[in-house]
Amino acid sequence: MKTNESLLAERNQHIPQGLFNVHPIFAEKARGAIITDVEGKEYIDFAGGIGVNNVGHCDDEVLKAVQDQIQKYIHTCFHVVMYEPYVELAKKLNQITPGNFPKKTMFANSGAEGVENAIKIARHATGRTGTIAFEDAFHGRTLLALSLTSKMKPYKFGFAPYAPEIYRMPYAYCYRCAFGLEYPSCEIHCAYFLRDFFHTHISAEQVAALIVEPVLGEGGFVVPPREYFKILHKICQDNGIVFIADEVQTGFGRTAKMFAVEHFEVEPDITVMAKSLAGGFPLSAITGRAELMDHPQVGGLGGTFSGNPVACRAALAVLEQFKNLNLLSKAEKIGKKVLEKFREFQEHYPVVGDVRGLGAMVGMELVVDRKTKEPATALTKRLINLCCEKGLLMISAGTHSNIIRPLMPLVITHDQLDEGLKIIGEALDELHQT
Numbered sequence: 001m002k003t004n005e006s007l008l009a010e011r012n013q014h015i016p017q018g019l020f021n022v023h024p025i026f027a028e029k030a031r032g033a034i035i036t037d038v039e040g041k042e043y044i045d046f047a048g049g050i051g052v053n054n055v056g057h058c059d060d061e062v063l064k065a066v067q068d069q070i071q072k073y074i075h076t077c078f079h080v081v082m083y084e085p086y087v088e089l090a091k092k093l094n095q096i097t098p099g100n101f102p103k104k105t106m107f108a109n110s111g112a113e114g115v116e117n118a119i120k121i122a123r124h125a126t127g128r129t130g131t132i133a134f135e136d137a138f139h140g141r142t143l144l145a146l147s148l149t150s151k152m153k154p155y156k157f158g159f160a161p162y163a164p165e166i167y168r169m170p171y172a173y174c175y176r177c178a179f180g181l182e183y184p185s186c187e188i189h190c191a192y193f194l195r196d197f198f199h200t201h202i203s204a205e206q207v208a209a210l211i212v213e214p215v216l217g218e219g220g221f222v223v224p225p226r227e228y229f230k231i232l233h234k235i236c237q238d239n240g241i242v243f244i245a246d247e248v249q250t251g252f253g254r255t256a257k258m259f260a261v262e263h264f265e266v267e268p269d270i271t272v273m274a275k276s277l278a279g280g281f282p283l284s285a286i287t288g289r290a291e292l293m294d295h296p297q298v299g300g301l302g303g304t305f306s307g308n309p310v311a312c313r314a315a316l317a318v319l320e321q322f323k324n325l326n327l328l329s330k331a332e333k334i335g336k337k338v339l340e341k342f343r344e345f346q347e348h349y350p351v352v353g354d355v356r357g358l359g360a361m362v363g364m365e366l367v368v369d370r371k372t373k374e375p376a377t378a379l380t381k382r383l384i385n386l387c388c389e390k391g392l393l394m395i396s397a398g399t400h401s402n403i404i405r406p407l408m409p410l411v412i413t414h415d416q417l418d419e420g421l422k423i424i425g426e427a428l429d430e431l432h433q434t
């Protein structure tokens with residue numbers, strides 16, 4: 001029988017080091033919120049394959065849809081022979097994404113590809129070249145998406161030159177406000193700053209799109225004040241700039257609404273989705289105003305595997321399961337419990353500098369010192385490793401990798417959730433004593 005150790009040795013021999021691995025284990029099977037490794041050890045999954053398994057691992061209905069589809073056909077390429085699941089899913093996403101206007105949807109394979117297509121469409125439709133992105137943003141690893149991503153090491157380092165015409169402004173990261181202000185007396189200066197930005201970085205009439213995560217994912221589960229996006233959106237509208245919401249990580253119920261922008265009451269011109277859209281199958285969707293989406297010429301958009309029928313069928317089943325399993329209200333309950341527990345940790349352990357969240361997207365930022373807010377990067381890594389040893393899988397986030405970001409499947413049971421939180425508490429306790 002292969003062990004984690006023997007597989008790791010093979011992995012190291014055959015696979016480049018550049019592909020990071022958080023945990024030294026190999027999966028044998030996974031169901032719901034539990035992953036079993038090749039040695040038979042069970043782990044509670046607070047990572048969800050980086051936010052992909054909101055409906056749980058191997059959901060029965062997703063499995064049924066996929067099994068049915070693979071008996072019929074697996075790939076024809078939508079550009080060669082069309083198929084109904086693509087059309088049906090596009091129709092559904094046009095209905096459920098925020099925005100009370102006619103919409104159209106196209107599919108790609110990954111979040112990064114979704115982001116790239118959104119930018120292409122915005123450039124084509126506006127005839128402009130510039131894109132405004134944010135500090136601490138993560139939009140993917142392909143070269144345009146990577147250029148939009150903020151974190152230098154390890155993501156961008158050594159991969160220059162980056163795509164041109166990208167301009168970056170601070171995000172509404174209240175715990176570490178770039179302007180040294182405090183909410184609410186700041187009067188959301190960081191959003192109105194966009195107007196100054198047009199004078200100092202790029203003229204508004206050169207900007208095709210502003211792309212933003214409604215809650216920073218990889219950037220550390222940072223939740224902006226409620227007013228933030230309305231202000232940004234209005235400035236974009238006034239200046240003919242396409243407002244793109246990157247809902248790749250926030251989407252599909254993570255924040256207890258299907259899309260996080262719904263909390264902020266804005267209607268993006270384009271919404272990008274991926275991750276939990278298709279229950280683990282690689283699929284991204286770009287949904288936007290019909291007139292924008294229709295702008296590029298025939299053949300200007302697409303890809304060989306884009307909108308694979310098996311992935312589309314999986315996504316249709318995911319949408320049904322959101323209703324059947326009441327996953328939005330589950331997300332709310334999970335979020336409440338995690339927030340409560342993380343706040344308890346904050347009271348007990350000085351290392352917990354900040355706790356924040358929206359729905360089940362709750363983050364805990366670890367610092368060496370609460371006054372200086374020096375990120376506790378090494379300690380965060382130790383915490384994650386310790387939790388893994390104790391049977392809980394977690395990942396970190398943040399430009400300094402000092403934020404705990406649980407992305408557990410929303411089907412997690414009460415007991416599993418309690419046990420996972422208990423393990424974090426025990427690990428914090430051990431680290432506190434060393």
Ligand SMILES: Cc1ncc(COP(=O)(O)O)c(C=O)c1O
Pocket residue numbers: 050110111112113115138139140141213217218246247248249250274275
């Ligand atoms: C907000 C956001 N956008 C885009 C991406 C890129 O997605 P993918 O890794 O599927 O290319 C991610 C991935 O973590 C993400 O969190």
